[in-house]
Amino acid sequence: MSVKLGVPSKGRLMEKTFDWFRERGIVLGRAGSDREYAGRVEGIDGVELVLLSAGEIPRELTEGRIHLGVTGTDLIREKLAGWDLRVEELAELGFGHADLVMAVPGCWVDVDTLDDLDAAASAFRERHGFRMRIATKYHRLVRDFLRDHGVADYQLVDSQGATEGVVKNETAEAIADITSTGETLRANHLKILSDGLILKSQATLFRSRRVEMSDADRAVLKDLTARLRVD
């Protein structure tokens, strides 16, 4: 057995994760070609690198198939109910910053707060005969947030990408999406509600609380977290 570390398999998130580990003396990399998803680890024995889609890492952690995993806080909280019983946050890695926010068209000059959104949703339903549509891929986080704030008369519609465009296409009236600079929102004539911050997310190293470990694994994990200075 070995301690399995799950890391996003593509793009900037992977590169930055590799950098973060390298700064702490652990070298991660792809085993063979750029297209191969097997990984290699130098600088410590008994650790295996598993390259995965960032969206699958929460599930792999909660199923106990990997011991450690790097992914966004947003994905952990969206996908895992009772997330803090399933995983432990070891370290925020300082990149991959993104905020999950509620945004509405800039032309809705009457809507600046959730209170306004709720009132607008009520009037919208009366006029159009259906609930105001909010496009998102973060169904659970958005629903919990809106319920906690007492917003009613809305419905969530699924949007897995290019969410900023749905309002113009009239498939939704508002959105809840990840943004880092707000640039794409502005370009699509959307504005963030002043109390519409649902979650601040960044790339984070998580430890599974649900994984079975041998004594040898435990020793490796202890050594690794000490070297990463996250113990």
Place this chain on the structure above:
Amino acid sequence: MPVWQGHTPEARARVRACAARLRAGFEAAGAAPVECPILLPAATLLDLYGEDIRARAYVTSDALRGEQMMRPDFTVPVVEMHMAGGAEPARYTYAGEVFRRQEEDEARANEYLQVGVEIFDGSDPAAADAEVFALVRAATGGMQLRAATGDIGILMAAVGGLRTSAPRKAALMRHIWRPRRFRALLDRFAGRSEVPASRASLLAAADPFAGAGPDIGLRSRVEVEARIEALRADAGTPPISEREVALIDAVLSVRETLPYALENLRDIAVDMPAISEAVAGLAARAEALEARGIDTAALDFEAAYGRTHMEYYDGFVFGLYAGTRPDLPPVATGGRYDALTRVLGRRAGRPDGIPAVGGVVRPGLMVELGGAA
């Protein structure tokens, strides 16, 4: 032996037997047995409860019928079935599985048997309320359950009687079942909380649309203008008086045994005559309960009971709890849901709804508590 949710085959058989006995009891009291599908069209439930229902019910789908929900309770299908052909007065009973999605607590069952009785009879609401309560109480008789009761209709009457604008009353009424938003609105309307800066500057602006960007989306300029007009009208509406807010608070804090609660509410009604009729209804229900042999002096009454978890219950509400096991959900719950039948009735051509009251029992909990014998 592997067991499912704590059920050995023997324990399961006891739960089923208990369910059959409960249903037979309701039948003997004059209710007609009915069956309902497990898979319900999602649209009806979504229309009623909005997005929140997705956190409570399991959703599935196929290409032919679209989205469906696994029955989270029997009330909706029984009302729909009745509206499609039943005549009043009617009494129904049913027994079957319900399914509740659990996202917080793994210890809570996500499927269990429920046995219920529903009465559609508007001739004497107080008597029908008492009948359901007495039936459910008798069904769980001998278990020493603590009864909690309430009446959301009193708070609704209090809101209806406020001396303020119709839109403000409608906004409060819309959030009767969401206490946090209700409180925030009440504070705003009473002038207790500050007007948000963004709203103040919107109303002060010469051109509210300056720099707003292009018109996009289905919500049109006309709708935005209409809301600005509504905000202007609201800004010119005098605040709800401190005295009236105090009376709403007084109603919400009533928590006594039924006879004392009634006395307390009658005192409040002197200053707030709008609740008199609802309080008279509570008194009539107390009498009807006594006539059914319920000792109302031992019955707890809380004006705010059921407010957070029984949306559309707009009158009598109750729950029966095992005092020794505060970790368990109530063994039985019920109440009056005229508001729900009005919403469902819109589609069925009966916008006035049907006066309806019902209650459900969980035989699984009765067996667990040793009260199913």
